[in-house]
Amino acid sequence: MIRHTVAFTLRHDPDSAAEHAFLADGERILTGIPGVLDFAASRQVSPKSDYRFQFAMTFADQAAYDAYNAHPDHVAFVEQRWAVEVAEFEELDFEPLGA
Amino acid sequence: MIRHTVAFTLRHDPDSAAEHAFLADGERILTGIPGVLDFAASRQVSPKSDYRFQFAMTFADQAAYDAYNAHPDHVAFVEQRWAVEVAEFEELDFEPLGA
Numbered sequence: 001m002i003r004h005t006v007a008f009t010l011r012h013d014p015d016s017a018a019e020h021a022f023l024a025d026g027e028r029i030l031t032g033i034p035g036v037l038d039f040a041a042s043r044q045v046s047p048k049s050d051y052r053f054q055f056a057m058t059f060a061d062q063a064a065y066d067a068y069n070a071h072p073d074h075v076a077f078v079e080q081r082w083a084v085e086v087a088e089f090e091e092l093d094f095e096p097l098g099a
Numbered sequence: 100m101i102r103h104t105v106a107f108t109l110r111h112d113p114d115s116a117a118e119h120a121f122l123a124d125g126e127r128i129l130t131g132i133p134g135v136l137d138f139a140a141s142r143q144v145s146p147k148s149d150y151r152f153q154f155a156m157t158f159a160d161q162a163a164y165d166a167y168n169a170h171p172d173h174v175a176f177v178e179q180r181w182a183v184e185v186a187e188f189e190e191l192d193f194e195p196l197g198a
Contacts, residue, residue: 002144007191023196042193045101049191092106092148094141097122
């Protein structure tokens with residue numbers, strides 16, 4: 001089980017229509033890809049970080065994660081939306097410590 | 100509801116007794132502090148990041164989070180263990196997007 005997370009900041013103005021659209025479209029598109037479990041969209045609220053949002057999702061195993069990365073809907077989202085609208089991001093992936 | 104997370108790398112050698120002790124003591128000490136919910140210790144596995152571990156916990160609200168930060172067991176852990184044994188870290192806190 002792998003919890004894939006990405007914290008990010010958008011180029012859009014806070015609370016703008018473009019910000020809302022990115023967050024809604026991201027959730028809709030990514031949750032439609034097979035293997036994506038427990039998707040969560042969050043607001044990053046620590047003043048110790050400049051990131052403003054996070055998408056997180058779980059994959060059953062590395063094969064499911066690889067299939068997600070290669071899925072045409074993911075590739076298109078990254079190329080057409082993420083690369084254009086995201087200013088900064090950081091990926092962190094987690095497995096239970098005992099695993 | 101706030102999910103508090105900190106990704107970190109220890110000064111200890113990977114898989115050393117000191118590493119195991121820090122992870123076990125951290126979980127034991129932090130889960131003993133009132134208000135700490137759903138504690139999880141994870142291994143950071145993305146090759147895109149150098150962090151090797153993460154502690155995560157949930158607080159019901161900011162008051163519970165503040166009480167945790169000020170709790171003597173937390174203060175002692177930060178001063179006596181974290182400041183000594185942790186090489187690098189990053190805190191990210193999350194609230195559900197709709198909140």
